[in-house]
Amino acid sequence: MPHIVVIGAGITGLTAARRLLAAGSDVTVLEAEPRVGGQLHTAPHAGIHLDVGAEAMYAAIPAPVELARELGQGEDIVPAASGTTWIRTERGLRPLPAGFGPAGPTRLWPVLRARVLSPAGALRAGMEPLRAGGTIDDDTSVGALLDRRFGSQVTDRLVDPLLGGLHSGDVRKLSVTAATPQLAALARRHRSLLLRRRRPPGAGPTFVTLRAGMQSLPAALAAALPPGALHLATPVARIERAGAGVDVTSEDGRSWSADGVVLTTPARVAGPLLQAASPDAAQAIGALRAASVAVTLLSYPAGVRDDAPALAGTGMLVPSGRGQLLKAATFVSTKWPHLQADADRQDGAQRFHIRASAGRIDDERIDALDDTELAARVHEELAEATGLTAEPREVAVRRWPRTMPQLEVGHAGRLAAATSALQRDLPGVVLAGAPYVGPGLGACLRSATAAVERLTPTLEELTT
Numbered sequence: 310m311p312h313i314v315v316i317g318a319g320i321t322g323l324t325a326a327r328r329l330l331a332a333g334s335d336v337t338v339l340e341a342e343p344r345v346g347g348q349l350h351t352a353p354h355a356g357i358h359l360d361v362g363a364e365a366m367y368a369a370i371p372a373p374v375e376l377a378r379e380l381g382q383g384e385d386i387v388p389a390a391s392g393t394t395w396i397r398t399e400r401g402l403r404p405l406p407a408g409f410g411p412a413g414p415t416r417l418w419p420v421l422r423a424r425v426l427s428p429a430g431a432l433r434a435g436m437e438p439l440r441a442g443g444t445i446d447d448d449t450s451v452g453a454l455l456d457r458r459f460g461s462q463v464t465d466r467l468v469d470p471l472l473g474g475l476h477s478g479d480v481r482k483l484s485v486t487a488a489t490p491q492l493a494a495l496a497r498r499h500r501s502l503l504l505r506r507r508r509p510p511g512a513g514p515t516f517v518t519l520r521a522g523m524q525s526l527p528a529a530l531a532a533a534l535p536p537g538a539l540h541l542a543t544p545v546a547r548i549e550r551a552g553a554g555v556d557v558t559s560e561d562g563r564s565w566s567a568d569g570v571v572l573t574t575p576a577r578v579a580g581p582l583l584q585a586a587s588p589d590a591a592q593a594i595g596a597l598r599a600a601s602v603a604v605t606l607l608s609y610p611a612g613v614r615d616d617a618p619a620l621a622g623t624g625m626l627v628p629s630g631r632g633q634l635l636k637a638a639t640f641v642s643t644k645w646p647h648l649q650a651d652a653d654r655q656d657g658a659q660r661f662h663i664r665a666s667a668g669r670i671d672d673e674r675i676d677a678l679d680d681t682e683l684a685a686r687v688h689e690e691l692a693e694a695t696g697l698t699a700e701p702r703e704v705a706v707r708r709w710p711r712t713m714p715q716l717e718v719g720h721a722g723r724l725a726a727a728t729s730a731l732q733r734d735l736p737g738v739v740l741a742g743a744p745y746v747g748p749g750l751g752a753c754l755r756s757a758t759a760a761v762e763r764l765t766p767t768l769e770e771l772t773t
């Protein structure tokens with residue numbers, strides 16, 4: 310049986326392990342932390358459990374939801390409440406218009422009515438059907454494409470807070486083909502993004518989560534591994550070529566001989582791990598940037614809702630141009646009613662929970678603040694935006710240093726350089742996960758499947 314070592318027990322690594330086992334391989338999973346899940350992390354806070362990493366699955370991308378069902382979690386999939394998402398503007402909070410997705414407007418009228426754009430900006434956006442054309446390749450940024458089509462106000466006031474916020478990135482640096490392949494495909498296929506024929510929006514929620522928190526998805530994957538396959542608290546220190554195979558050594562000196570390796574750690578770890586055996590791959594991976602982000606949980610007395618009607622919405626987005634630390638906030642108690650029900654059941658402590666995200670690429674300010682200072686700044690910005698007056702009773706900060714991958718212009722070239730150097734120096738080692746395909750569970754699952762497919766010829770050779 311071929312033996313494959315999977316490095317990292319996040320959603321990518323554990324999904325790859327599942328697919329490899331199904332293909333008949335012997336699998337070892339090595340994980341640095343004492344828990345599985347990586348960026349899927351559910352932690353106790355103020356008497357309940359809240360996600361401090363990814364909080365939701367986008368229902369339009371079926372793979373993560375299908376995986377949860379495959380693992381027997383169908384009954385635990387819960388929808389987000391429908392409600393207003395606010396955008397912070399210079400004139401206060403405005404609702405995110407309907408007909409607006411991460412990649413720009415699909416319907417103009419709701420965007421105009423939302424009064425996020427100035428009259429001149431709205432007029433310019435309406436000229437999109439006349440502004441088609443232009444090349445779209447890996448050197449085209451999302452911002453450049455949307456500036457050309459809709460004008461810079463759509464980019465700055467709507468796409469930046471939504472898509473830029475999701476990626477913690479600069480939309481004028483993110484590659485349209487790497488970070489938003491669907492937008493690139495649509496823009497190539499249709500003369501106008503506004504006039505193209507659209508399928509009517511499907512019924513059902515936009516976002517769903519898992520009742521016990523998103524970490525329950527990797528936990529279920531881990532529970533399905535054969536006994537002894539998963540090694541927690543086992544950071545890998547070295548990957549070396551050993552004849553036709555690969556040797557993987559952990560920091561505590563244990564070693565595993567493998568026929569193949571799926572490497573799913575963040576890029577800041579993958580580069581140094583490959584440095585000795587494939588300096589060219591390490592260099593190409595070293596050029597992949599990632600933003601540091603921090604999630605702050607703030608729990609207010611439940612009555613806070615009465616002072617701040619905006620908290621009846623599901624959350625808010627903040628454009629980067631406003632100079633604030635906050636990039637987005639989820640009004641957890643409104644968006645995820647099941648969590649409030651849990652809190653009510655458990656101790657009756659009435660709280661209104663907010664989950665606030667800060668940190669963007671090339672903005673180091675969160676690193677200069679300790680957790681108390683960061684929580685205080687985030688609270689001030691929330692209070693200023695929503696009008697809430699109470700102080701939070703419980704706060705917690707979870708930092709994700711250099712974690713949010715930036716699929717910037719030229720990404721495809723850097724990835725190709727890393728992949729071909731690996732094929733030459735360490736055949737049998739494949740890269741997978743968010744650093745290469747971007748944040749988002751759907752992309753990570755596709756990446757895990759693609760990694761296993763790339764190993765398939767090796768596996769077939771070994772089994773025949």
Ligand SMILES: Cc1cc2nc3c(=O)[nH]c(=O)nc-3n(C[C@H](O)[C@H](O)[C@H](O)COP(=O)(O)OP(=O)(O)OC[C@H]3O[C@@H](n4cnc5c(N)ncnc54)[C@H](O)[C@@H]3O)c2cc1C
Nearest residue numbers: 317319320321341347348363364365545742743748749750
């Ligand atoms: C704050 C935040 C919010 C997000 N929100 C959403 C969301 O709502 N919806 C969504 O779809 N996506 C969201 N994402 C993105 C999504 O969570 C990630 O893209 C995805 O979980 C990445 O999975 P992965 O397995 O590729 O990487 P990771 O989860 O980073 O897993 C890599 C694993 O490698 C391990 N590792 C590191 N070094 C070593 C070593 N030396 N040896 C062994 N193991 C090692 C790590 O401990 C980790 O467990 C969010 C991300 C963050 C940070």
